Amino acid sequence: MKAAEIMAQLQAKHAEEKEFLQAAEEVLISIEDIYNQHPEFEKARIVERIVEPDRIFTFRVAWVDDKGDVQVNLGYRVQFNSAIGPYKGGLRFHPKVNLSMLKFLGFEQIFKNSLTTLPMGGAKGGADFDPVGKSDGEIMRFCQAFMTELWKCIGPDTDVPAGDVGVGGREIGYMYGMYKKLAREYNTGVLTGKGATWGGSILRPEATGYGALYFLENLLKEAGKDIKGKKIALSGFGNVAWGAAKKTNELGGQVVAISGPDGVCEIIDGITDEMIDYMLVMRSSNRNKVQDMADKFPAKAKFTAGKKAWSVKCDIALPCAFQNELSEDDAKELVANGCWCCCEVSNMGCQPGAIKYFQSNKVYFAPGKAVNAGGVATSGLEMTQNAAHLGWAGEEVDAKLHFIMKSIHEACVKYGRQADGTIDYVKGANIAGFMKVATAMVEQGVL
Numbered sequence: 001m002k003a004a005e006i007m008a009q010l011q012a013k014h015a016e017e018k019e020f021l022q023a024a025e026e027v028l029i030s031i032e033d034i035y036n037q038h039p040e041f042e043k044a045r046i047v048e049r050i051v052e053p054d055r056i057f058t059f060r061v062a063w064v065d066d067k068g069d070v071q072v073n074l075g076y077r078v079q080f081n082s083a084i085g086p087y088k089g090g091l092r093f094h095p096k097v098n099l100s101m102l103k104f105l106g107f108e109q110i111f112k113n114s115l116t117t118l119p120m121g122g123a124k125g126g127a128d129f130d131p132v133g134k135s136d137g138e139i140m141r142f143c144q145a146f147m148t149e150l151w152k153c154i155g156p157d158t159d160v161p162a163g164d165v166g167v168g169g170r171e172i173g174y175m176y177g178m179y180k181k182l183a184r185e186y187n188t189g190v191l192t193g194k195g196a197t198w199g200g201s202i203l204r205p206e207a208t209g210y211g212a213l214y215f216l217e218n219l220l221k222e223a224g225k226d227i228k229g230k231k232i233a234l235s236g237f238g239n240v241a242w243g244a245a246k247k248t249n250e251l252g253g254q255v256v257a258i259s260g261p262d263g264v265c266e267i268i269d270g271i272t273d274e275m276i277d278y279m280l281v282m283r284s285s286n287r288n289k290v291q292d293m294a295d296k297f298p299a300k301a302k303f304t305a306g307k308k309a310w311s312v313k314c315d316i317a318l319p320c321a322f323q324n325e326l327s328e329d330d331a332k333e334l335v336a337n338g339c340w341c342c343c344e345v346s347n348m349g350c351q352p353g354a355i356k357y358f359q360s361n362k363v364y365f366a367p368g369k370a371v372n373a374g375g376v377a378t379s380g381l382e383m384t385q386n387a388a389h390l391g392w393a394g395e396e397v398d399a400k401l402h403f404i405m406k407s408i409h410e411a412c413v414k415y416g417r418q419a420d421g422t423i424d425y426v427k428g429a430n431i432a433g434f435m436k437v438a439t440a441m442v443e444q445g446v447l
């Protein structure tokens with residue numbers, strides 16, 4: 001297999017799908033050498049098959065807004081790969097959602113889910129619906145309309161969606177309600193990220209951020225370092241940034257920045273628990289403005305319009321918002337300001353030029369599919385609880401999450417250790433995730 005040749009074919013076939021091509025290229029370059037040491041992969045054309053989804057559903061979502069006007073959105077579910085288990089992955093509601101975005105996210109999910117140690121295939125879905133400024137009633141009607149199509153594609157043992165950008169506990173609740181009504185099936189395991197009183201994992205809301213901090217702890221330990229007193233810049237203020245901020249405080253780090261589409265809030269003397277709680281209020285307001293934090297806590301947060309979190313001096317950068325949110329110029333600014341570690345918590349949060357710049361400047365860098373896998377891993381634990389009709393205490397879920405993040409870190413080290421002793425976490429994560437899926441595909445025949 002030659003990564004460049006496969007990429008040329010993909011470019012020709014899917015020229016418009018920039019994000020998907022970016023995600024595919026990173027994986028193909030990482031796995032090229034090890035793939036070519038396995039003739040059984042080449043014989044089974046694993047790479048040609050793994051880059052095409054099993055199937056894609058697209059559908060119209062029509063709903064009525066508060067003014068009585070009809071709105072029309074596009075809904076999707078990309079079922080990418082089922083080699084190691086039922087399809088699993090989030091739903092994203094965002095005006096920029098398109099097939100390229102969901103194919104990149106579904107593709108990433110294959111390897112991420114494989115890294116979790118749990119049996120889950122890869123999928124992603126969503127809609128080009130913009131939650132900003134929508135009322136609770138509009139959110140409910142949209143979620144219900146979306147589910148009137150999606151329900152036929154999913155099921156507790158076939159495909160299990162969850163939240164992503166724009167989809168949290170409230171949306172999962174509305175979608176589950178409509179699923180239950182349409183399917184006349186009362187198995188809560190069809191969606192994860194549910195409310196804690198009706199089958200949700202106690203720790204799912206925190207899990208992506210907590211898992212990322214556990215991964216970071218493992219990375220720092222490997223590097224002979226510690227998180228205590230380190231300045232951490234986070235981007236976003238949504239569910240993922242919230243969990244990361246909570247755990248940073250608990251472990252003795254200091255959050256120095258959060259951000260939003262409107263700009264950055266520099267946090268003076270670290271974020272407080274009250275401010276972390278306020279992130280939830282800001283999110284549920286659907287205003288999407290980080291300036292609200294500075295308005296509420298003027299002595300603690302200084303807002304600058306139009307700037308990113310990467311303009312604030314820090315030791316460790318944690319992108320927690322959106323793909324490609326950290327550019328090569330941002331990486332240069334971070335490094336010039338003394339940043340020496342970056343863990344992607346968002347999916348593909350760093351542009352390829354930023355990753356190259358970090359790696360060539362000896363900045364510890366780890367990719368989203370390893371760092372943020374605690375979210376989907378906890379979804380996997382939620383599925384297990386639902387299938388067994390029981391609930392686990394938060395401590396039990398947390399212990400399992402700790403173990404999973406440690407295992408993911410070990411897998412990255414195993415496959416990413418370079419001749420000079422350093423660890424290429426991008427290569428390590430991609431190879432470790434790929435090997436399991438490729439082996440399963442070979443064993444299951446040509447499909």
Ligand code: 2IT
Binds near residue numbers: 112
């Ligand atoms: O990107 C992700 O891993 C998620 N949005 C979570 C997916 C899940 O099924 O919990």
